[in-house]
Amino acid sequence: MKMIDIIKPELYDRFQCKGSACRRTCCAGWKITVSKSEYQDLKNKLDHTGTKTLQRMPEESRSTLVYGEFVLDEKGCPLQSDEGLCRLQLSFGAESLPHVCAFFPRQGIRCDDELQLSLTPACERVLELLLEGDKSLEFIRQKASFSSKPILRFTGKDAKTRWNHYIRIQEFCILLLQAKDISLDRRMSLLGLGLHQINEYYKNDEIYKVSGYIDRYFAMLNNSENIDNWFSSKTIDPAILLGNFVTSKVSSEGYGELLKRVLQELKVTVQLKEKTGDTSFTYSREEYKRRRKLFRIRFTEKHPYFLENVMVMLFVGKHWASLPDDSYSIWDQYMYACWVYSNLKFVLTACIKEDMEDEELLDICVILLRGWIHNERSKQEAIKNFHETGSDTPAHMAMLVQAG
Numbered sequence: 002m003k004m005i006d007i008i009k010p011e012l013y014d015r016f017q018c019k020g021s022a023c024r025r026t027c028c029a030g031w032k033i034t035v036s037k038s039e040y041q042d043l044k045n046k047l048d049h050t051g052t053k054t055l056q057r058m059p060e061e062s063r064s065t066l067v068y069g070e071f072v073l074d075e076k077g078c079p080l081q082s083d084e085g086l087c088r089l090q091l092s093f094g095a096e097s098l099p100h101v102c103a104f105f106p107r108q109g110i111r112c113d114d115e116l117q118l119s120l121t122p123a124c125e126r127v128l129e130l131l132l133e134g135d136k137s138l139e140f141i142r143q144k145a146s147f148s149s150k151p152i153l154r155f156t157g158k159d160a161k162t163r164w165n166h167y168i169r170i171q172e173f174c175i176l177l178l179q180a181k182d183i184s185l186d187r188r189m190s191l192l193g194l195g196l197h198q199i200n201e202y203y204k205n206d207e208i209y210k211v212s213g214y215i216d217r218y219f220a221m222l223n224n225s226e227n228i229d230n231w232f233s234s235k236t237i238d239p240a241i242l243l244g245n246f247v248t249s250k251v252s253s254e255g256y257g258e259l260l261k262r263v264l265q266e267l268k269v270t271v272q273l274k275e276k277t278g279d280t281s282f283t284y285s286r287e288e289y290k291r292r293r294k295l296f297r298i299r300f301t302e303k304h305p306y307f308l309e310n311v312m313v314m315l316f317v318g319k320h321w322a323s324l325p326d327d328s329y330s331i332w333d334q335y336m337y338a339c340w341v342y343s344n345l346k347f348v349l350t351a352c353i354k355e356d357m358e359d360e361e362l363l364d365i366c367v368i369l370l371r372g373w374i375h376n377e378r379s380k381q382e383a384i385k386n387f388h389e390t391g392s393d394t395p396a397h398m399a400m401l402v403q404a405g
């Protein structure tokens with residue numbers, strides 16, 4: 002088998018699925034989609050079972066890659082046995098699994114003989130590994146063979162050039178997110194300033210300027226005496242985060258209960274303004290302030306690398322801010338990263354308790370990240386809202402990431 006150059010986080014090889022010990026198995030709670038060829042293959046294998054296990058996606062959202070989906074029942078994938086094992090794998094072997102089941106939570110993107118691998122933090126075990134980490138994520142590069150197909154691939158005549166830009170911007174994101182002498186909130190804001198300019202280069206077809214700009218940006222940061230002076234000291238009201246959370250269009254398992262819990266913990270009241278039809282929220286500021294302090298002591302100080310490593314994994318695995326496409330620019334993707342970061346902090350803070358086990362906080366992270374990062378609708382709505390309200394600026398993002 003051909004040897005290729007693989008870049009991956011060091012913990013990639015330590016991942017092992019928890020199988021039936023997983024509290025939130027990936028076989029439940031969200032859409033499990035398959036490609037057209039997988040759909041046809043599975044149909045042939047499963048038709049004799051007599052139960053409806055697979056269906057085509059609605060026509061408007063059907064594509065070659067996302068063609069069919071499993072028909073889930075109350076416990077999730079209908080092929081799951083009572084012990085939580087996969088009956089498809091038991092009957093036909095691991096080769097019969099569709100890509101999403103065989104590869105999840107692994108993620109990969111490839112160009113020629115270079116491959117980047119990562120893991121999505123929407124998996125319980127991945128989050129546990131990130132929580133156990135006592136330093137910034139390390140990435141390794143090694144020559145190895147690789148047989149599974151990553152979904153994404155750079156193709157076409159300028160594929161290598163686009164790949165090199167992609168890797169360069171990812172390095173930029175990782176280096177800034179791991180600048181440990183600066184608070185994580187500030188690192189996120191600094192990333193925004195840089196990405197905003199990089200986005201301009203992409204918009205103006207001046208991608209060749211990106212690499213030089215990144216060098217100058219780091220030099221400027223190194224020579225700056227007080228980075229805090231780069232930003233306004235204004236912040237936004239956490240009620241905005243509460244509004245984001247309450248109105249986000251997410252239906253993944255556990256999300257509704259979590260929402261009720263936040264409303265209860267922060268003593269939230271929701272008001273509908275008759276004249277405008279707008280909704281506003283009031284909550285106990287005292288309670289939020291108390292929990293914010295508790296979250297810092299109880300969680301952030303105990304696990305100083307957790308949020309950083311979650312964000313690094315998201316920027317790498319979801320290709321946020323480094324792989325613009327027809328739907329989302331670099332800036333759009335960065336804004337959504339800020340949305341996820343601030344809302345994640347907000348909900349964890351709202352739920353924290355003195356005697357809370359880490360396990361419970363991780364479970365909240367799984368529910369939220371599953372709902373937010375594997376859900377196009379939540380992303381579309383959040384980005385649309387930033388643009389429509391004029392809050393799509395680096396200054397607003399700097400305030401947003403500090404608010405949670």
Ligand code: SF4
Pocket residue numbers: 017018019020023024025026027028105106123124125126127
């Ligand atoms: S969420 Fe992760 S640990 Fe749990 S069943 Fe899926 S792959 Fe395994």
